Amino acid sequence: MDRLWTPWRYQYVQKAKKEGGCIFCRMAAEQDDEANFIVFRGSRNFIVLNIFPYTTGHMMIVPYEHVDALECASEEALQEMILLARRSEGHLREVYKPAGFNLGMNLGELAGAGIADHIHMHVLPRWPGDANFMTTIAETRVLPEELPVTYRKLREAFGNKNSES
Numbered sequence: 001m002d003r004l005w006t007p008w009r010y011q012y013v014q015k016a017k018k019e020g021g022c023i024f025c026r027m028a029a030e031q032d033d034e035a036n037f038i039v040f041r042g043s044r045n046f047i048v049l050n051i052f053p054y055t056t057g058h059m060m061i062v063p064y065e066h067v068d069a070l071e072c073a074s075e076e077a078l079q080e081m082i083l084l085a086r087r088s089e090g091h092l093r094e095v096y097k098p099a100g101f102n103l104g105m106n107l108g109e110l111a112g113a114g115i116a117d118h119i120h121m122h123v124l125p126r127w128p129g130d131a132n133f134m135t136t137i138a139e140t141r142v143l144p145e146e147l148p149v150t151y152r153k154l155r156e157a158f159g160n161k162n163s164e165s
Contacts (some may be wrong), residue, residue, distance in 0.1 A: 098125030
């Protein structure tokens with residue numbers, strides 16, 4: 001069996017654990033969206049760039065509720081989450097013109113969740129060749145754009161209407 005390693009994610013998970021508490025709850029409470037790469041705030045969820053993205057534009061939709069399972073989340077938060085996923089898909093199509101998308105959730109540490117105690121949905125734009133030899137051979141992601149640039153583009157696409165979904 002072949003294994004592909006993702007050591008860049010370990011840094012992110014360990015940083016979150018060292019700082020104590022829930023990284024998503026801290027982001028939501030802070031009022032510095034640019035520093036936290038929060039591109040949009042809805043009434044029940046916020047959308048944040050993944051700081052160790054798999055592709056340019058990799059976002060996460062995170063409920064304000066601190067829950068570790070879908071069954072614990074409110075209906076309103078779940079409804080808004082899927083509506084924001086749809087909206088994210090539209091904005092990513094407009095800004096980056098991807099060939100496809102991955103949307104998904106890892107529930108629990110054994111399922112691959114780096115932040116297992118707070119549910120979140122990943123939205124990843126995909127292009128042919130975005131998982132090229134650099135990723136599989138050199139354990140290195142090649143991203144053509146810096147996070148602050150991605151943040152500005154997507155923040156603009158979402159506009160500054162912070163309570164609509």
